[in-house]
Structure formats: C-alpha cells, structure tokens
Amino acid sequence: MAQIALEISDPGLRLTLEIMLQAEGHKITEDAPEVTIADSPAGAINALSASQSLLLTTASGISDAVNVMHQGVYGYILLPLQPGEAGLMVSRAAANAGCGTALSNDMEEPPLSLAEVERMHI
Numbered sequence: 754m755a756q757i758a759l760e761i762s763d764p765g766l767r768l769t770l771e772i773m774l775q776a777e778g779h780k781i782t783e784d785a786p787e788v789t790i791a792d793s794p795a796g797a798i799n800a801l802s803a804s805q806s807l808l809l810t811t812a813s814g815i816s817d818a819v820n821v822m823h824q825g826v827y828g829y830i831l832l833p834l835q836p837g838e839a840g841l842m843v844s845r846a847a848a849n850a851g852c853g854t855a856l857s858n859d860m861e862e863p864p865l866s867l868a869e870v871e872r873m874h875i
Contacts, residue, residue, distance in 0.1 A: 754777070754778040754779045754780065754844075754847075755779050755780070755787045755788050755843050755844065755846075755847035756779070756780045756781075756782045756785065756786050756787050756788075757774055757779050757780065757781055757782065757786055757787070757788050757789070757790060757843055758781075758782060758783055758786035758788075758789040758790070758800070758803075758804065759771060759781060759789075759790050760789060760790065760791040760792065760793075760796045760800065761790065761791070761792045761809065762792055762793075763792065766792070766809075766832075769834065770790065770809075770834065770839060772870060772874050773834065773836070773839055773840065773867075773870060774839060774840060774843065776864075776865050776869075776870045776873065777837075777840035777864055777865070779840065779843055785803075786803065786804045787804055787805065787846075787847045787850055788804055788805045788806070788807060788827075788843050788846045788847050788850070789803065789804045789805070789806045789807070790806070790807045790808075790809060790830065790839070790843070791806060791807070791808055791809065792808075792809045793808075794808060794817050794818075794820070794821045794826075797821050797826045798821055798824055798825070798826060801824075801825050801826065804850070805827045805846040805847065805849060805850045806825075806826050806827060806846075807826070807827055807828055807829060807830055807842055807843070807846055808821055808826055808828075808829045808830070809829070809830050809832055810829045810830070810831065810832060811831070811832045812831065815829070815831075827842075827845075827846040827849060828842055828845070828846065829842075830842050836864070836865075836866060836867040836870075837864050840864065
C-alpha cells in the first residue's frame with residue numbers, strides 16, 4: 754500500500770483520516786511519501802514537488818479543488834469523509850505516480866466498515 758503524508762491542521766480530522774487509512778493498509782509517514790493529503794489548496798500544490806497530492810474539501814470548495822487539479826493536484830476527497838473513499842483516492846493517486854500500487858477488482862477481503870474501525874481503535 755501507499756506511504757502517505759497528512760498536512761491537515763485539524764487534529765481530530767487528521768486522526769480520523771490516519772486511522773481510516775491505516776485500517777486499509779496504508780502507512781502514514783513524513784519521509785518520502787507517495788501521496789500527500791492536504792486540507793488547503795496551497796498545501797496540496799506545495800506537496801506536488803515531492804509526491805502526488807489530494808485535497809480535502811467540502812462541497813462548497815469543489816471549484817477550488819478543480820482549480821488546483823488544473824495545476825497538477827491529482828484529485829480531492831470530499832468532506833465529510835465516507836468510508837473507503839480516502840483509501841480509494843490514495844490508491845489511485847499512488848498508482849498514477851507509478852509506485853506500484855494498483856487497483857484490483859478481486860480484493861482479498863472487503864474494506865472494514867467505519868463501525869469496525871471505530872471498534873478497533875476505541
């Protein structure tokens with residue numbers, strides 16, 4: 754799975770996303786990430802020099818997300834978070850970067866539900 758850097762200012766959102774991504778097999782790191790998830794357009798653009806980047810945004814911020822995609826940001830993750838969406842977008846961004854993470858139609862096991870992730874970590 755992918756190595757991910759999180760540039761998220763809200764501690765609760767950062768922790769939630771970290772737990773969701775780790776439950777899907779991704780590793781959170783600051784060193785040599787394959788994908789960076791940022792909560793600001795500027796952060797997503799700044800991360801482009803080191804990795805693929807994704808922007809966290811609300812529905813009202815989609816136009817900003819599309820604008821940064823024109824500047825090279827791979828895509829966006831819509832808030833509020835939906836189980837499986839962040840992991841899917843990270844896998845796609847990592848595969849696009851050529852790091853070897855590919856999507857598979859025949860997954861060995863289905864992704865964990867939000868309730869299962871909460872039960873594991875609470």
